[in-house]
Structure formats: structure tokens, C-alpha cells
Amino acid sequence: AQSVAQPEDQVNVAEGNPLTVKCTYSVSGNPYLFWYVQYPNRGLQFLLKYITGDNLVKGSYGFEAEFNKSQTSFHLKKPSALVSDSALYFCAVRPLLSTGGFKTIFGAGTRLFVKA
Amino acid sequence: DAMVIQNPRYQVTQFGKPVTLSCSQTLNHNVMYWYQQKSSQAPKLLFHYYDKDFNNEADTPDNFQSRRPNTSFCFLDIRSPGLGDAAMYLCATSRSRGSSYNEQFFGPGTRLTVL
Incomplete structure (x- = not known):
């Protein structure tokens, strides 16, 4: 079965420290990979995506993610966390060879809490 | 600014009373999605339109x-x-053709309460 795993329900980090939010996936073929962020009572906002090419992808608000094909992971990172980064983060995968049209598989989400 | 708009932001309805949520977009994207999201869980895709399909x-x-x-x-x-339909309903759009697939743009959501 195709799935996305975010193994941590919550990540706590001090402001100014680096942060990592983990994501692993299990899908057939070479997928498209995405990170979205959700602030309270808001819709999801796109952060970054990996389609092909360089394994390190840079996105909005200073975030980046590293695609690791052998480990089937796509961890989200930021060198220096801000209190305003506190939000719910979703990893998402769209299987490239999906027969299900445009279905995106979302992870369960990881709540990031950045302490001042 | 181009965007995805959802109305209303908050909707209260009674058990069994039909309700309609609306979504509009100025992005001219060909794919539109509806998701249900409960209690900060992963959004659950209900359906999508690829053009008119x-x-x-x-x-x-x-x-x-x-x-x-x-x-x-x-x-x-x-x-x-x-009562189990009480949730946040998210509309999203994307521009996708053939095998290409781009990121989705989400509206702010409509929070539905069922009394």
C-alpha cells in the first residue's frame, strides 16, 4: 500500500536552532514530493517540492528539504528556526505512476513548536 | 492577488439539513479538489475535477x-x-496537464458545525 509517514507528532526546537521534520514514503515509481504548512484555522500553504534533479530543494521562508531515494525520505529542514515557524507541517506524495488521477497522499502531520 | 476563496468561512447547520459550501479561484487552474480535514489530521480527499471530469x-x-x-x-x-461530518472543508486548485503535476493552492477552509 502506498503511504507517507511522519514519525513525529510534534517537534520542539529553540529559536535560532536548526530544525528537522521527518518524512518517509512508500509509493511505486518515482514520486513527486511536497511539503505544506498549515497555520491555525487556515488552509495549507505550499513550501517546496521535489520533482527531479538536485536532491536538495529550497523553498519558501528559508526552508529546504533533502530527497534521499535509497532511504525513501524527504526531510524538511531549516538552519535557524523562528517562533513564527510554529505550525502544522504536512509531507505529501503524488505517485508518478498513479492510476488514481491527481490523488495526493498526505502524511499525518507534524506539529512544530519553536520556543523563544 | 490570484487566490482561492471559500465562503462562508464558518457554517453552522442542523442535523439532516442540506448545506452547500462554495469555492472560487482566480488562478485559472484546471484541477479543483475538495478535502475534509478533522482535528488537525491529514486532509482527506473527497473528490476532484480535472477540467469538467x-x-x-x-x-x-x-x-x-x-x-x-x-x-x-x-x-x-x-x-x-x-454529526460526523463536522470538520474543516478545504478547497484546492492546481494546474496540471497530462502527466505533469504541480503543487496545490488551498483556500482558507470552511469550518462546518453540525448541531
């Missing part, structure tokens, strides 16, 4: 219907809301 998820209850009268608008109809 409607694609229903296998596990979406018959109680949920959708209409897309034109490129810009999409509606979610809940024919007989139950």
Missing part, C-alpha cells in the same frame, strides 16, 4: 456531492449532514 474517491460517502459549473467555481453539497 469529475473524479470521486471510492470511500467518499454518497452524502457528499459536487458541482463545477465553470472553471472558476466549485461547490460541495452535503445532502444530509450528520
